[in-house]
Structure formats: structure tokens, C-alpha cells
Amino acid sequence: MEKLIQRVQQANSLLCVGLDPTGDDQQVARRLAEVIDQTSPYAAAFKPNLAFFLSREDGVKLLRETVQRIPESIPVILDGKFGDIANTADHYARFAYDVIGADAVTVNPYMGDDAIVPFARPGKMVFVLAKTSNKPVHSLQDVALTRGGYLSDCAAQVARKLDEEHSGIGLVVGATNASAVARMRSLSPQQWFLVPGVGAQGGDLQATLRAGLRPDGSGVLINTSRALWQAADAGAAARELVEQINTFRPTAVPSWI
Numbered sequence: 001m002e003k004l005i006q007r008v009q010q011a012n013s014l015l016c017v018g019l020d021p022t023g024d025d026q027q028v029a030r031r032l033a034e035v036i037d038q039t040s041p042y043a044a045a046f047k048p049n050l051a052f053f054l055s056r057e058d059g060v061k062l063l064r065e066t067v068q069r070i071p072e073s074i075p076v077i078l079d080g081k082f083g084d085i086a087n088t089a090d091h092y093a094r095f096a097y098d099v100i101g102a103d104a105v106t107v108n109p110y111m112g113d114d115a116i117v118p119f120a121r122p123g124k125m126v127f128v129l130a131k132t133s134n135k136p137v138h139s140l141q142d143v144a145l146t147r148g149g150y151l152s153d154c155a156a157q158v159a160r161k162l163d164e165e166h167s168g169i170g171l172v173v174g175a176t177n178a179s180a181v182a183r184m185r186s187l188s189p190q191q192w193f194l195v196p197g198v199g200a201q202g203g204d205l206q207a208t209l210r211a212g213l214r215p216d217g218s219g220v221l222i223n224t225s226r227a228l229w230q231a232a233d234a235g236a237a238a239r240e241l242v243e244q245i246n247t248f249r250p251t252a253v254p255s256w257i
């Protein structure tokens with residue numbers, strides 16, 4: 001978390017650059033290098049999605065090389081949506097942190113605390129799926145509880161409890177439902193949110209930031225993947241997005257000026 005906070009301050013950015021590489025192997029290697037190099041000045045974090053690498057023959061090698069290309073000062077969140085019993089989760093954690101060199105992961109909380117805790121190593125961050133961005137059917141997350149609230153609230157409560165015990169536990173909250181973002185923020189006033197859904201999924205940036213930003217103008221990482229991958233100039237697109245995000249937060253002078 002310290003690395004993330006330092007980077008957010010250094011770049012004056014809450015942008016998470018998603019890396020969901022598509023195309024043939026040669027194109028992908030070239031485009032990954034281009035996107036990383038062009039967007040690095042504006043990135044608070046990078047988020048490679050594991051599926052887009054594992055679907056290639058040399059996917060793990062490509063993922064390692066991708067992470068190695070990212071400047072050391074910028075946190076890498078490996079979006080693997082891991083979630084299994086503790087001894088299996090421990091192997092996923094070794095893969096993410098020791099093999100790949102990630103600073104953080106995404107985890108599916110459905111199997112409970114022991115699916116999450118092995119990832120909570122000192123100096124690492126864990127983003128727990130709470131209210132995801134996909135629409136429209138949330139037959140589990142939107143189940144209404146008899147005590148009030150929704151099943152997704154339980155994920156937020158588990159993440160908050162684990163954050164108090166281990167620190168560095170945040171939430172994944174989709175940008176496609178601003179009122180859910182607000183509800184998650186009321187349940188987790190201090191935790192970091194990883195927020196996908198802006199760009200290709202049509203999430204409302206302004207409404208999301210209004211609902212999700214902490215009073216200090218931080219605590220939210222806005223992820224966008226396809227919109228940057230497909231941009232003619234990924235650097236310009238990233239910069240523009242950072243500027244839009246910063247109009248909704250108290251800003252310092254960006255480092256790139």
C-alpha cells in the first residue's frame with residue numbers, strides 16, 4: 001500500500017492501466033511494450049489480466065516480461081480473481097508474487113477468509129471482488145439479506161475485517177453502478193477500491209468518482225483496459241483520463257508538467 005500511495009502522489013494519478021492483450025503474438029509483444037512505455041508517466045498502477053496471458057502458449061513468460069518492463073515504482077495488480085482453499089491459494093500467491101513479481105492481486109471471496117488470507121503478505125495488496133462491473137444479472141451479489149443490504153455487502157464486510165487484521169485489503173467495485181459504489185464506500189470508508197468498468201463497459205466516471213472518492217480525494221483506482229489498448233495514442237488517452245479524473249479531486253501539480 002505504501003508503494004501505491006507513493007506512486008499516486010508522485011504521478012498525481014488514480015489511473016490503473018489495464019493490460020488485456022489481444023492480437024497475434026508478435027503484435028501483442030510490440031503493443032504491450034508501446035502501451036507500457038507510453039502510459040507509464042500517467043499510471044498509478046498497471047493491471048495485467050491473467051486470462052489474456054494464459055490463453056497464449058508462452059503466456060507466463062510473456063506476463064513475466066511484461067511485469068519486468070513496468071517501472072519498479074509503479075505497482076502491478078495481477079487480475080487473476082483467485083479463490084480456493086488455503087493450501088491451493090498459497091500456491092496461487094507464490095505464482096503471483098514470487099514467479100510473476102506482482103505487488104497485488106484480485107481475489108474471489110466466495111470460498112471464505114482462507115481463500116483470501118494467503119495473499120495478504122506484508123507489503124502486498126489484495127483486492128477482493130465485492131460488487132463487480134458486469135451487468136445486468138447479479139443473481140448472487142444482489143441477493144437481498146433478511147437483515148437488510150445485499151450479499152455483496154458481506155464481501156465488503158469480510159474485506160474490511162481482514163484489512164483490520166492484515167492491512168492492505170481493498171475491494172473491487174465496478175464503475176457501472178454508482179449507487180453500489182456509494183454503498184460500498186459507506187461500508188468501507190478507508191479501503192482502496194479498484195474500479196473497472198470505465199471505457200468499453202460504459203461506466204460513468206463522474207458519478208463513480210463522486211460516490212467512491214474518500215474525502216482526501218484518493219482511495220480509488222480507475223481501471224481502463226480496452227480503451228487504452230485500442231487507442232491510437234495510448235499515452236495521450238491515459239493523460240486525458242488522468243486529467244478528467246483529477247478535475248474531481250483536490251489536485252497537486254502533476255509530475256509530468
Ligand SMILES: O=c1ccn([C@@H]2O[C@H](COP(=O)(O)O)[C@@H](O)[C@H]2O)c(=O)[nH]1
Binds near residue numbers: 020132201227
Ligand atoms: O468487476 C470487474 C472485475 C474485473 N474486471 C476486469 O477489468 C478489466 C476491464 O476491462 P475494460 O476493457 O476496461 O472493460 C478486464 O480485465 C476485466 O476482466 C472487470 O471488468 N470488472
